[in-house]
Amino acid sequence: MRIVVTGGFGFLGQQVTDALLARRTLCGAPVDRLLLADRRVPAAAPVADHPLVDVVQGDLSERLDDVFRQPVDVVIHLASAVSAECESDFDLGMSANLDTTRALLDAARAQSAAGGPTPRVVFSSSIAVYGSDPAAPLPPVVDEWTLPTPQSSYGMQKRVCEQLIAEYTRRGFVDGRVARLMTVAVRPGEPNAAASGFLSGIIREPLSGLAATCPVDPGLRVALASPRRTVEGILRITEAVRGSGPGALEGGLPVNLPGLTVTVAGMLRRVAGDAVADLVTVAPDPAVEAIVGSWPASFDGARATALGLRPDDSFESVVKAYIEDHPEAIATGTTGP
Template sequence: MRVVVTGGFGFLGQQVTDVLLARRTLCGAPVDRLLLADRNVPAATPVADHPLVDVVRGDLSERLDDVFRHPVDVVIHLASAVSAECESDFDLGMTANLDTTRALLDAARAQSAAGGPTPRVVFSSSVAVYGSDPAAPLPPVVDERTLPTPQSSYGTQKRVCEQLIAEYTRRGFVDGRVARLMTVAVRPGAPNAAASGFLSGIIREPLSGLPATCPVDPALRVALASPRRTVEGILRIAEAGRDNGPGSLEGRLPVNLPALTVTVADMLDALRRVAGDAVADLVTVAPDPAIEAIVGSWPASFDNARARALGLRPDDDFESVVRAYIQDHPDAVTVAVGKSGH
């Protein structure tokens, strides 16, 4: 089968790619070709030279003819403008997130309408579809029946795309799936423009000996998932059956990926236990109302029964997330870290 990963050279795209190239199967069939579409393709990247991999570089909306030049069986749509840039540039977010996803859905629909396979489209949505509206606060525990009332442009765009995918699926144009990602931490690499970026930065930067700023009150509760668990969730939802029964999507679309609920203070305590006081003291708390407003509007506690029914589970605790980051990114960790903890 031919699999497309949009945002294929982004952080999650690379994680998904690595897993697919290691497994070589998806949805019970061999992965014959893996097309990575991204506007940014690193100059030197071994994966681009992999014999199974094709690369399409550029704005996705302008390159859909190339993406669908050969029949596509599965699209894992990770390409997205992130939350803070959507908030600062409304039109950019509407174009990158809403218009591009719709164009992708129309390209997939054109393939099935022309007699080709009906593409399975796996959309990476976000916890940001939920927002705590002062006049209609979220319930203390959120599940997929909770009415999303996004309080950010990014969350609105993700929610609208979820509904377009549901509709394209209802009409038989695509076989759509929606994985709502929790905040992914700890992300490696450079900071991005996500409002939630600090939730990786306050761990990642100190572990490389750099200072970091925590722009929220450490008492803030957040819903996190490690990169490993996030990729596992995306691929599980890609492979889930659509019919009723255990381990299926039971006809409904969005699945909230399992969330580990912690306070930011819990995260900093875990860093302190793993890496010591000198490293943890590199974090300075300096609340930024704009960041607090976005991240604080997201729910922190979930009933993950749907994800559990698919066999998905949250990370055990944040300390194990920090240790997994250190294990997966040894080159990015420049401070001395005890191997067995405190």
Template sequence: MRIVITGGFGFLGRQVADALLTTRTFRGAPIGRLVLADRAVPSGPSSDRPAADPLVDIVRGDVIDRLDELFARPVDVLIHLASAVSAECEADFDLGMSANVDTTRAVLEAARAQSAAGGPTPRMLFSSSVAVYGSDPALPLPPVVSEATLPTPRSSYGVQKLVCEQLIADYTRRGFVDGRVARLMTVSVRPGKPNAAASGFLSGIIREPLAGLPATCPVRPDLRVALASPRRTVEGILRIAEAERGAGPGFLDGGLPVNLPALTVSVADMLDTLRRVAGDAVADRVTIAPDPGVEAIVGSWPADFDNARATALGLEPDPDVASVVRQYVADHADAVVADAAAARADRPMPID
């Protein structure tokens, strides 16, 4: 079995690859090769997993320019994570259209050509986003959103993700691919440096203070958001990718996308939890400075979700913000400074 991950060296790509390399199987079958495709690939000798794993092949460059190489041998599973993110798509329309819509269409055409030539029909997992939803003044969102809610995105990124969802649905209907779509909540807490996502502050207001750095919160504290930790997000991606089609618990019922389970919290909840578990000195590193542009994008996304479809696949949301913080410091303890040591996973953290 040959599996290709686009965006394979992005944060989620590496996490998904690491999960697959831990089991070395997909749906119980051994993985023959795991191909990580990305334009940003670690250079020089590396012992860092997954790059150094003997099961891994690396394809460097823009995905749209490397499709011949990716499909030079049959692709059984394609996990398409490569994407431009929300704020950069709003700032640069052409970038978003090229990186999101054009690249996804090209990937679908390569998969279709493989099927037409008598090769396997690829199973394709596409990472979409909660940004496909938006509150249109004429069509306000219901109090609780499900996959049956009409998507009315209010950002270019959301529109681009929705276009890709519909393309995958039609290619699947026509039998060109076996497509499935995971709509991701905002992933928090992401490690490393801030990215250009409008929702990036939802990691930054936890990550930076724990690292001894100042952070800016560009939205009002009462704004409610839908979050998922990295572990729950990776679990959801792989569960949806592996699920068989059919009715009943554990099966992928119908062709609708699956909203990954959401932990609904306010930004104030996040800041209060940081203060409770890491102390005043850490929490005081966050400054509230609303940015109307960021607030317009993030505030257009729903916060309350019906998780029934994900639950049927055995997926559950994170229980609370404290568990999300614990996960971050357990996985990235070297990024937490001494005055935030109370937040470390190996020491008790107060919950109430």
């Protein structure tokens, strides 16, 4: 089986890659080759030298011939411009998220039309597809039957891609699956341009002894998932057999991955005590709050539950997992919740 991970050197791409290399199987078949496609490849990237790994560097829309030079069985499409940068640069978001995804789908379609395997394309969407429209306000609890009315360019681009994948699947061009991701926290490393990035920063930075800024009302409710649960969900949706009943992927609807509902204030006081949480300063940013505040915080997880997925046990468990996975990023003397 030849698997392509777009955005393969991004945070989630690395997590998915590590999981696949640890498992060495997907969909009941051995992983023969794993191609990581990304605009940037870090100079120090040991995985690039792994005997099963190939690397394609550059703009994905310009490198698709190289990606599909050999038959592709599965594409896990994680490459994306993120929320705040899509809001500040409309053309970037349209190109990186919408145009590139359509080009990828067309390359997969061409492979199938030429007699090759019909690729299984797994798309990482987002709860940003939801938003409260005056004519269709969000219900208190959201599920996959809730009408998506995105209130950001990023959310709109993800929603259009969902519909493209549904149409290409209906026509038999690809076997498309859509996983709607919650905000993933806690992410290690440098902050990115995602509007929700502060939800990692207000935990990550204090745990490393650094100050951080919270740009929203601490009473804001948000839905989170740990990296571990997110990767688990992506791979489970990739492997699910189409059909009905427990463990099967029924119909063409996206799957909202399980989320843990918390308040920002609740996150802060559960980090490692008041002294660490006091490193966070609240400084409202209306642009960030407008985006993140438009996303729902409570979900009916029946569709994910049917696939055997579950949310994190608690926010404390999310922080403990981060500390276990990234001990080098924790300041001396800091303890977990």
